[in-house]
Every structure is written in C-alpha cells, then in structure tokens.
Amino acid sequence: MISVVYAQQRYHKALEELVKPGDTVIEIGPHIGKSTGIIAKKAGKVIAIDKSEQAEEAFKKCPKNVTFIRADARFFSTVDEVLKLTKKCDVFAIDMGGGRFPDTVFKVWAIWSGVFKPRDSLIRNCGVGEFLRRAKVDDPEIDKTFPKDVKDSGWLSQTGRKTPSQLKEGLDEMENWIVDI
Numbered sequence: 001m002i003s004v005v006y007a008q009q010r011y012h013k014a015l016e017e018l019v020k021p022g023d024t025v026i027e028i029g030p031h032i033g034k035s036t037g038i039i040a041k042k043a044g045k046v047i048a049i050d051k052s053e054q055a056e057e058a059f060k061k062c063p064k065n066v067t068f069i070r071a072d073a074r075f076f077s078t079v080d081e082v083l084k085l086t087k088k089c090d091v092f093a094i095d096m097g098g099g100r101f102p103d104t105v106f107k108v109w110a111i112w113s114g115v116f117k118p119r120d121s122l123i124r125n126c127g128v129g130e131f132l133r134r135a136k137v138d139d140p141e142i143d144k145t146f147p148k149d150v151k152d153s154g155w156l157s158q159t160g161r162k163t164p165s166q167l168k169e170g171l172d173e174m175e176n177w178i179v180d181i
C-alpha cells in the first residue's frame with residue numbers, strides 16, 4: 001500500500017500501524033529520531049537517512065537495530081550506500097518536511113521505492129496529498145482496479161519503471177557483489 005499523510009501525528013500513527021514485527025524499514029528524514037523510535041520498537045532493522053547535522057548528533061545514541069547514515073537522499077551514492085546494507089525493504093517511509101517540495105519528495109520516493117520495492121510506502125507531504133485530492137483519473141486505461149492481494153503495492157509496478165541510466169549502470173555493476181546482511 002502507498003499511504004500519504006500530512007500531520008506529523010498521523011505519520012507517527014501510520015508508522016505504528018504499517019510496521020510489522022521483524023520488518024526492514026528504510027526511513028528518509030528521521031530528523032532527531034522521534035519517528036525512528038516508533039519504527040524501531042517493532043522493526044528488525046531500520047536504516048535512517050538524514051542530511052542534517054542535528055540528526056547526526058541525535059543518532060549518536062540510538063537503538064541497536066538502527067543504522068543512521070548522514071547523506072542526501074537525492075543522490076545515487078546514497079542509494080548505493082544503503083544497498084550495501086540491505087536489498088530488502090518492507091516499509092519505506094519518507095518525511096523530508098511535510099509541507100515542502102512535492103516534486104522532490106515524489107521523485108525521491110519513486111526512485112527509492114523502485115529500487116527497494118517495499119511492501120508498504122508512507123509519504124508525509126501536503127503537496128502530494130493535495131495533488132491526489134485534486135486529480136481525477138480521466139482515462140479508462142489508467143483507471144483500473146488493482147487486485148486486492150497484490151504484494152508489490154508499495155511502489156509503482158506499472159508506470160515509469162524505466163530505471164534512470166546512472167542508477168541502472170550502478171545497479172548492474174553491483175548485482176554481482178551485493179550480499180544481504
């Protein structure tokens with residue numbers, strides 16, 4: 001499932017509901033770790049990525065099942081770094097600032113979810129939410145109901161699946177030596 005929220009409280013509540021015991025979770029934008037604390041209670045493994053100094057400082061102390069990476073989620077090198085830690089992702093959660101830059105948030109979500117293919121995605125962003133409220137699907141080719149039991153519903157499996165060339169190059173190169181840990 002792909003969930004979109006705006007209120008921070010709702011983001012935290014959605015994390016409580018989505019994360020299942022033992023899940024591997026990738027979180028973009030944990031800031032000082034309030035959301036990560038909620039995830040880490042149930043998850044088996046959490047990889048939290050944030051570009052801020054505040055986050056790096058806060059994550060000097062964190063639960064054992066959490067790995068923090070200080071990096072910019074927009075860069076392929078960051079995807080690459082996380083792929084060295086895991087290829088599995090059950091829940092992908094993204095909160096890069098709930099009110100801002102829906103285009104950036106959507107692009108980061110689309111790339112990361114396309115690589116890790118999570119069972120569930122959670123996006124905290126007002127602009128993406130507003131788009132969904134305003135948009136009407138106006139083409140029968142698009143407006144198809146998905147089967148209820150689809151497992152890969154946390155990412156776009158039918159649209160825009162062409163991997164950007166730089167990413168594809170990197171992934172092809174890594175295919176031979178990535179090991180799940």
Ligand SMILES: C[S@@+](CC[C@H](N)C(=O)[O-])C[C@H]1O[C@@H](n2cnc3c(N)ncnc32)[C@H](O)[C@@H]1O
Pocket residue numbers: 008011028029030031032033034035049050051052055071072073074095096097098
């Ligand atoms: C609203 S805060 C997150 C709050 C947190 N999820 C919570 O529930 O308490 C947004 C965070 O996204 C981080 N961020 C914004 N753009 C980013 C990017 N391109 N890469 C990594 N982190 C980013 C910011 O540094 C900030 O810590």
